[in-house]
Amino acid sequence: MRNLFNFIIRNSHWLVAILLVAFSFYLVFTHNSYQRSVYLTSANRVTGWLYTVSGDVSSFFLLKRNNRELLERNAQLEQELYALRDRLGNQSPTDSFTVEAFIADTTAVPQFTFIPAEVVNLSFSGVNNFITINKGRNQGVKQDMGVISHRGVVGVVSTVSANFAVVIPVINPKFRLSVRLKDSDNNGSLSWNGNNIREAQVQELPRHETFNNGDTVLTSFSRIFPKNLVIGRVSGLGESADDNFVTFNLELATDFYTLQDVLVINDRYYEEQNALEEKMKQ
């Protein structure tokens, strides 16, 4: 017995170390991006604050470029606005008369509203990529909301704290999204193979699907994103694991290196649809 105690005391540093390593591995393996404690992520108050400070400094250097992009986007939207106005103005009274009956019902509230947010941290050093944004529960951000930039899809909100949220971007191996080519009805599945930040893969498209480099890839049915959002452009044929399906590479529309401002999508009907579908499962 005494020898046993002596043994334990002599080797207690090994025991402590083994316990700590075991605890670390426990964290590694129970780490599930959808049910994590906020305290162990970059969404907690201290890390969020530090990242905000460093984000403020680095965003200063990107101001000029972002300004230009916003101006371009503004010009494009203005153009669309004028085109739409033009069309409305040209409509003959009989044309508009036929839709009048619906208008009172449908124009009232839009399905999607947007919460503007700023990126305070991007981590894509390895295969575990995350984005932290500076809006959280207090500003109406919830889990599973979609996040887009002015160029295209960014990712999905995974963890939310009071004033920050962690987003799983397209360039995370856990990210999956149903997509389609602009001129096609076949759905494929978007994923990322971990090699290149600018390129993702679309899998599970039928063999007979034809596509050219430069074709636009859009979101198809999804609970998180509205339909027909731009994801990127086809950049070439990829390796396919299965002979019955084709895989192609996709150049992402969002430039993750310089990502600064994003919009969180708030879908009014998300909870209603979710509740209905849950009910079906039971």
Add this chain to the structure above:
Amino acid sequence: MKVTYLYEFLLFLLLILLQVLLLSRITLFGLATPVLYGYFLLKLPVGRNIFYVIISAFLMGLIIDIFLNTPGMNAAAITLVAMCRKPLMGLFFEKEEFEGFVPGMNSAAAPFIRFTLFTIFLHITLLYLIEAFTLFNMVNTLLRIVTSGVTSILLIIALDSIIYRRKNGEQS
């Protein structure tokens, strides 16, 4: 003695900030990410209490994990390295070295480089293997271990040499 602890605490904080705010955002050629925080373990005195070494290493890993959203990965890797620190030191340094001896380019360049090489490669190998354990793509992982290892070691040797040179200048 107390000044040494203060110096170590500052090094601890500086290395964490350097890692999370700067180095972890770098990906050279899409592969190499410098992982420098293991430098803390290299700069602890030889005779430092092993509990102190292991617990400070674990805390460092955990803080970095919280910043990088990788719960447990860095903590597990650096704690394992801290466990192997004493046997590794026995390989490269003389047993008679006094307790407060701090390894460095200024005191013993050749053994320090060898010690750095082993410790950092061990750390990075463990780190990427734990990361890849939940994932795929072995060839890519190996490439990243080698490139990141080389980058980190070069950076550490450069950093240590710069500090050494400045101290030398002060003395003369």
